[in-house]
Amino acid sequence: MNSVQGAAPTSDLTSASYHDDHLLHRLYALQQQFQHIPASSIGALAAELCLPLAQVEAVIDFYSFFHRTARGRVDLLFSNCTSCGDLSLMHDLCQRLGVVPEQTRADGAVSIGEASCIGMCDQGPALLANGRTLTQLTPLRLEQIAERIEASTPIEQWPAEWFHVHDNVRKNGLLLGTTFSTGSALVAALEKGAQTMLDEIIASGLRGRGGAGFSTGMKWKFCREATGDAHYVVCNADEGEPGTFKDRILLSSHAHAVFEGMTLCGYVIGAKKGYMYLRGEYRYMLPELLAVLERRRKLKLLGTAILGQSDFDFEIEIIVGAGAYICGEESALIESMEQKGGVPRVRPPFPVTQGFLAQPTVVNNVETLAAAAHIAVHGGGWFNAHGSDKSDGSKILSVSGDCTTPGVYEYPFGTSIQRILDDCGAEHVQAIQVGGPSGTLIAPAEFERKLAFEDLATGGSFMIYGAQRDLLHVIQNFAHFFAHESCGFCTPCRVGTTLLKNGVDKIATGHGTQYDVDELRRMAALVKRRSHCGLGQTAPNPILDLLQRFPQAFEDRLVHSDFEPHFDLDKSLQEARRLTHRDDAEAHL
Amino acid sequence: MSKTIKIDGVDVPFEDGQTIMDAALAADIYIPHLCHKPGLSPHGSCKLCTVDVDGRAVSSCTMPASEGQQIANNTPALKEVRKTIIQMLFIEGNHLCPSCEKTGDCTLQALAYHHDMLDGHFPQFYPRRNVDASHPTLIIDRDRCILCELCVRASREVDGKNVFAIAGRGIKRQLIVNSPSGKLADSDIETEDLASHICPVGAILIKDHGYEVPIGRRTFDLHSIAETDLEQVILKKTVHHDA
Ligand SMILES: Cc1cc2nc3c(=O)[nH]c(=O)nc-3n(C[C@H](O)[C@H](O)[C@H](O)COP(=O)(O)O)c2cc1C
Ligand code: SF4
Ligand code: SF4
Ligand code: FES
Numbered sequence: 165m166n167s168v169q170g171a172a173p174t175s176d177l178t179s180a181s182y183h184d185d186h187l188l189h190r191l192y193a194l195q196q197q198f199q200h201i202p203a204s205s206i207g208a209l210a211a212e213l214c215l216p217l218a219q220v221e222a223v224i225d226f227y228s229f230f231h232r233t234a235r236g237r238v239d240l241l242f243s244n245c246t247s248c249g250d251l252s253l254m255h256d257l258c259q260r261l262g263v264v265p266e267q268t269r270a271d272g273a274v275s276i277g278e279a280s281c282i283g284m285c286d287q288g289p290a291l292l293a294n295g296r297t298l299t300q301l302t303p304l305r306l307e308q309i310a311e312r313i314e315a316s317t318p319i320e321q322w323p324a325e326w327f328h329v330h331d332n333v334r335k336n337g338l339l340l341g342t343t344f345s346t347g348s349a350l351v352a353a354l355e356k357g358a359q360t361m362l363d364e365i366i367a368s369g370l371r372g373r374g375g376a377g378f379s380t381g382m383k384w385k386f387c388r389e390a391t392g393d394a395h396y397v398v399c400n401a402d403e404g405e406p407g408t409f410k411d412r413i414l415l416s417s418h419a420h421a422v423f424e425g426m427t428l429c430g431y432v433i434g435a436k437k438g439y440m441y442l443r444g445e446y447r448y449m450l451p452e453l454l455a456v457l458e459r460r461r462k463l464k465l466l467g468t469a470i471l472g473q474s475d476f477d478f479e480i481e482i483i484v485g486a487g488a489y490i491c492g493e494e495s496a497l498i499e500s501m502e503q504k505g506g507v508p509r510v511r512p513p514f515p516v517t518q519g520f521l522a523q524p525t526v527v528n529n530v531e532t533l534a535a536a537a538h539i540a541v542h543g544g545g546w547f548n549a550h551g552s553d554k555s556d557g558s559k560i561l562s563v564s565g566d567c568t569t570p571g572v573y574e575y576p577f578g579t580s581i582q583r584i585l586d587d588c589g590a591e592h593v594q595a596i597q598v599g600g601p602s603g604t605l606i607a608p609a610e611f612e613r614k615l616a617f618e619d620l621a622t623g624g625s626f627m628i629y630g631a632q633r634d635l636l637h638v639i640q641n642f643a644h645f646f647a648h649e650s651c652g653f654c655t656p657c658r659v660g661t662t663l664l665k666n667g668v669d670k671i672a673t674g675h676g677t678q679y680d681v682d683e684l685r686r687m688a689a690l691v692k693r694r695s696h697c698g699l700g701q702t703a704p705n706p707i708l709d710l711l712q713r714f715p716q717a718f719e720d721r722l723v724h725s726d727f728e729p730h731f732d733l734d735k736s737l738q739e740a741r742r743l744t745h746r747d748d749a750e751a752h753l
Numbered sequence: 754m755s756k757t758i759k760i761d762g763v764d765v766p767f768e769d770g771q772t773i774m775d776a777a778l779a780a781d782i783y784i785p786h787l788c789h790k791p792g793l794s795p796h797g798s799c800k801l802c803t804v805d806v807d808g809r810a811v812s813s814c815t816m817p818a819s820e821g822q823q824i825a826n827n828t829p830a831l832k833e834v835r836k837t838i839i840q841m842l843f844i845e846g847n848h849l850c851p852s853c854e855k856t857g858d859c860t861l862q863a864l865a866y867h868h869d870m871l872d873g874h875f876p877q878f879y880p881r882r883n884v885d886a887s888h889p890t891l892i893i894d895r896d897r898c899i900l901c902e903l904c905v906r907a908s909r910e911v912d913g914k915n916v917f918a919i920a921g922r923g924i925k926r927q928l929i930v931n932s933p934s935g936k937l938a939d940s941d942i943e944t945e946d947l948a949s950h951i952c953p954v955g956a957i958l959i960k961d962h963g964y965e966v967p968i969g970r971r972t973f974d975l976h977s978i979a980e981t982d983l984e985q986v987i988l989k990k991t992v993h994h995d996a
Contacts, residue, residue, distance in 0.1 A: 207933060218918035218931035225921035488922065505922065510797045510815045652900070652926035654798050659841035662924050663875060690837055693810045694803050730876045 181457045181481050182450065187213055187223055187503035188486050191230050192444075196294070199234040199272075215503060226505035226651075228279065228487030229295070229444055236268045236275035238313050241292040245281035245406045246641050247564035247627050248288030250301070254278070257306050261313060274313050280489055280645055281406035282445040285564035285627070286332045286571045294319050297448050298326055327448070331413050335587060337574025338550050338558040339531075339538055340413075344421040347465050349428050349540035354473055358432045362388065365432070365536055368544030369556030374400055374492075374529030375599070375623035376698075377555075380536060383526055386516040388433040390524035397429045397438035398501070398520065398527045402485060402492035404443055405600035406645060407625030410560040411530040413572050415442075415449055418534055419456040423480060425533030427466065428540050429526055430478040437479050439520070441497050444485045453482060489649035493697055494527040495519075496651065507653045508697035531560055531624070552578030555616040559624070563588045565596075566630030575615060582611040584626065592631040595714070600625035601642035602702035605635075605709035636672050636717045639706045643668045646703035657700030660691035664707060666730070671721050675728050681718055685711060758822040760784075760804075773813035773824060774802055783979040784826050785835055785864060787842075787953060788901035789814035793910055796902055799842070801835055801864065836868040844873045845924065846880065847896035848954075854963055855955030857971025861899060862954075863978035882927065887938035890960050891949055898928050898956040908948035916942045928956070 184190065190209060194201050201224050210220045224230045240257070243249035258265055258276050268275040284290035287299040296319065298305075305326070312322055333340060353361045366381030387395060399422065403411040414422055426438040442450065457480055460466040470476040488506050490496045496506035498520050519525025528536075535557060539547050548556035555577035561584065564570045568589030575584065585593055593611075598604050599622035606613065606620070613620050629638060647665040652658040667684040670676045688704035695701050710717055734753045741751050755766040758773065760782055767776035772795060777784045788799040797815035804813045805825040813826075825831065842861060850856050882895035900919055908916040916937075920929045932939035942949060949957065968974070972981060 216915055216918070216931050217933065218915070218920070218929055221929055221935070222918050222920035225925070227922075490922075505920075510795070510812075512817065648923065650923040652921070652923040655800050655838050655841055658900075658924060658926065659845045662845075662878070663841070666876070686837075690834060694800050694834060694838070696797060696800070696812075 179454050179458070180461070180479070181454055182484075183481060185213060186483055187215065187220065188227070188484065188500070191224060191227075192295075192484065192486060195230055199237060199239065199268075200231045203232075213503070219504065222505055223503065226488060227444075227485070230486060234268055234272065236263075236273055237316075238274045238319060239294055240274070240276045240309075241279035241282075242276070243280070243282045243284065243288065243290050243292075244278040244641070244644075245285060245288070246629075246638055247285035247407050247570075248281060248283070248290045248299075249278075250289035251278070253289055253301055253303070253306055254291075256303070257310060260306070260310050273316065279445070279487065280404070280649060281408075283403055283409040283412050283443070284329065285407050285409055285562060287330055288564075292445065293322075295444070295447055296327055297329055297445070299329060329412075329416070329448070331417055332571030333413060333417075334563070334569055334571040335573040335575070337560070337576065338547070339421075339535055339560065340418075340572070340574045342538060342542070344418065344424075344534075344538065344541070346420045346424070346460075347463060347471070349421075349424045349537040350431070350465060350471055352540045353428055353431050354471060354476070358388075358434075361428070361540060362432050364544050365539060366544075368539045368547040369551075370532065370535055370539060370544075370547065371555065371617060372529055373531035373535065373559070373623065375405070375602075375621070377617045377621060380528065380532055383516060383528070384429060384432050386514075387524045387526045390517045392517075392523040394437065394521075394523050395430075395433050395435035396520045396523060396525040397426050397433070397435045398494075398497065398515075398525055399426050399438065399440040399530060399533055400492060400494065400497060400527055401440050401442045401446065401530050402489075402497060403446070403530070404489035404492045404649075405602060405623055405625050406642075407562060407564055407597065407600045407627040408623060409562040409564075410572050410624040412446060412449075414530050414534050414560070415446065415453065419453055420460070421534040421537045422530055423456065423460060424465070425528075425535070425537040426480060427470070427478050428537055429528065429533065431476060433524070433526055435526075436477050437481070439501060440480065440482045441491070441501060442482055442484050443491075444487050447484050450482065450484060457482075488651075489645075490651045490697075490699055493699065496697070497527065498525065505651070507651050508699075529623070550576040552576075552614060552616045552618070554618045559615060559622070561615075561622070561626045562624050563626045563628070565628035566590060566593070566633070567628050577614075577616045579615045580612055581606070581615065581620065584615070585611065585628070588628070590628045590630075593628055594631050594633060595629045595635055597625070597627040597629070597638075597706070598622050600627070601645055601706055602698070603705065605639075605706055605713060607713045634717075635710060635714055636668075636721060639710045639717075640668045640672045642706040643703075646699065650699060650703070651697075654696035654700065656691050657695040657697075657703065660687055660695070660700070661703050663687050664691065664704060668707065670728075670730060671718060674721055675723060675730075675732070676718075676721060677723050677728050680728070681711070681722070756818075756820045758818050758820070758824060760824045760826050761828070767818040771818050773804065773806070773811070773816050773818050773822070776818045777813065777826070778983065781983050782826070783983055784813050785867065785978070786814055786982070787860060787864060787899070788903065790903055790951070793903065793906045796906065799838070799899070799901055801838055803834065803838075804831065832868055835864075836870050837874075839865050839868055839870055840872075840874045842899050844875045845878050846899065847877075847882070853897065853955040854958055855897075857966075857968055857974050859955060859973070860953035860978065863973040863981075866973060867978045878924070880924075885930065885937050887936040888940075888942070888960075889938070890944045891937055891942065892958050892960055893928065893930075893937055894956055894958065895928055896956075897954045899954055900926055900928070901953060903951045903953060904928070904948045904957055907951045908942070908946065912942075912946040912948050914941055914946070914948070916940045916946075916948055
């Protein structure tokens with residue numbers, strides 16, 4: 165793709181690795197300039213990008229960060245994650261500024277709303293201000309923000325330190341503790357050759373760090389063996405699972421290892437092009453990532469004739485998402501790369517044979533690729549000397565919630581949960597959500613369980629809930645998350661996640677009966693088993709886990725009658741009472 | 754010796770490239786389906802055709818048949834699952850069957866009969882959706898759209914056009930028209946197109962044709978969905994009951 169300049173605004177970021185003619189990038193630029201996507205711009209944009217109008221319309225409506233009506237000149241999105249969100253702060257600010265959530269203030273100066281986890285769980289509460297990350301919010305900071313909004317101070321002039329994001333690495337391990345010398349993995353690869361390097365990756369036992377845990381070496385092998393016009397490498401940097409932020413650190417402080425892992429994969433599978441799909445919430449890292457790529461180009465580690473090898477060409481391009489958790493699912497991610505909504509594909513075929521542009525494609529998590537780069541240098545034996553039986557190497561965790569030192573911790577697989585709790589200063593722990601909302605909720609009786617694919621698997625999220633937390637409220641948050649993030653393609657998840665959300669809401673607000681619990685259980689089973697992709701297949705987990713491990717959390721809230729309607733009849737009569745100016749006993753049920 | 758799969762204990766032959774659904778229909782075995790239609794690319798979205806293959810849930814319209822698969826299809830448990838999915842489709846939209854021109858010819862309704870569905874079971878969502886009556890001969894009533902994308906595929910794959918798309922995410926997904934105004938009148942759809950006739954429910958209707966066949970004598974008043982969907986394959990008819 166070449167950059168095309170057109171009527172619509174383009175960003176000044178255009179580089180060899182960030183193309184303005186990608187629909188998501190163009191819509192981002194429009195949203196920034198006009199606070200929405202003007203209806204009048206859509207036709208020209210579709211024509212210019214040679215896309216059907218309906219495709220552009222569909223994409224605008226799919227992603228959370230694009231809007232049909234103008235948001236405020238300052239648009240604040242508070243994370244609603246249980247770790248990096250604090251909606252009470254949001255409501256306070258709304259009151260202070262006279263804003264109704266999700267509605268732009270009449271003067272157009274400000275709008276305030278919610279966003280799913282923005283990956284700042286170690287330094288929350290956090291929000292996005294016109295897409296830029298603000299962390300460690302306090303009432304004082306919100307006061308300062310309010311003053312600047314009322315004074316019409318543009319965000320660019322807000323103090324730079326407000327936007328600072330810390331790494332918070334608390335414990336180094338195999339990957340974070342080993343210095344990666346830029347270029348070393350590619351030098352090793354050229355010495356050994358593609359086949360030997362592939363064998364090394366297979367022998368290392370490396371399994372995908374994005375959640376599913378598929379053998380990385382086998383994935384590369386299948387892709388290498390697949391025929392196509394071109395092969396592609398995709399780095400999945402969508403990191404949307406609430407409570408996960410470990411890829412953020414790899415991208416901010418270990419980007420060379422990540423890009424080198426991509427290039428290595430390209431060398432092994434015979435790809436000339438790689439893409440990093442970066443979640444929109446991490447856009448603040450884009451300039452630095454592009455700068456790293458530029459440095460790599462200068463070092464002959466990217467571009468044509470890498471390290472002087474005439475037949476080794478590899479380019480990397482970054483595509484930035486726009487607020488959709490489902491785009492972390494590999495086939496939805498590919499759809500998004502192809503300028504569509506993120507709807508998971510039917511499988512088979514799998515991406516290794518038919519991925520991006522229907523060509524063989526490897527999709528790997530950020531951490532997987534960084535690990536592969538290290539393995540290329542140090543060998544598979546170095547890697548699998550660590551870990552447990554079935555899980556080789558180490559896992560980088562994002563620890564957040566009720567503990568004294570939230571942050572990034574790296575452990576060999578096989579480490580016990582209790583050890584992690586001790587390290588991060590977590591006491592009086594009631595429960596831990598391992599692997600994020602799509603993972604497993606565990607109770608104290610299970611804290612001797614191990615971090616491993618064969619025991620407690622996690623893509624990196626580790627959210628701790630102390631004794632004072634209302635677990636039903638936590639699970640309610642997750643139910644809302646999944647209903648919000650369901651792509652809507654298949655019936656069980658599209659309708660089911662909303663039914664689950666409504667069911668949990670009913671119980672949490674004190675209107676649920678045993679019947680509602682039974683219904684919840686039945687719907688949870690259906691959604692889990694019959695949904696099209698991993699989102700629907702895991703969305704009911706928190707509810708089922710809570711029912712199994714903390715049944716009391718539900719029972720305490722139940723109304724002890726056989727049936728309660730979903731609506732409150734007396735409340736519904738409120739309007740009639742108001743109109744008739746009555747409030748006597750007869751006007752109530 | 755041809756390859757076979759086993760559906761509810763019955764050996765069913767298949768050829769490479771066929772899905773479980775293809776093989777079943779060719780052998781006169783009915784697997785309930787809604788978003789699938791022979792001749793259009795499989796979609797896998799409604800999940801009504803869900804079956805258990807060696808204990809794992811799969812969509813039979815998209816899953817390739819492969820030697821030795823043990824498939825559970827017509828079981829009480831699956832019937833219950835499918836009934837629930839049909840109820841979910843009903844309550845997420847606004848389906849007022851008695852006043853719908855499609856009643857008696859509607860696949861969703863027929864599937865509900867077939868699964869002994871007596872009510873919607875879940876609280877209604879009552880979504881607000883728009884009607885598009887701009888076209889001289891066609892009308893879109895989105896209240897009834899079940900997002901099966903049959904019209905989307907028919908337009909692209911058979912009509913050689915691209916009239917429809919689905920926009921939005923999650924429960925807000927909706928049918929849109931690929932035209933400058935977003936209105937059907939502005940698109941290049943024609944009455945004769947397959948996309949104008951394929952809607953399994955009453956979401957895309959032909960104007961000026963109302964109640965020509967009296968209620969009581971319509972397709973599913975006389976036949977079960979299992980009969981009509983199989984017959985279509987047996988007779989190699991291209992016209993479907995809802996066409
Ligand atoms: C709803 C959903 C969201 C996902 N989000 C991510 C993500 O943010 N990052 C990621 O690496 N994998 C994510 N995955 C897993 C990917 O589909 C895929 O398995 C992974 O990128 C493969 O890389 P790996 O083998 O290196 O783990 C997600 C899966 C699902 C079903
Ligand atoms: S399970 Fe949910 S997210 Fe996945 S395809 Fe179905 S609706 Fe979309
Ligand atoms: S209009 Fe009809 S054919 Fe088109 S998606 Fe909706 S229900 Fe399916
Ligand atoms: S008929 Fe198979 S999913 Fe709809």
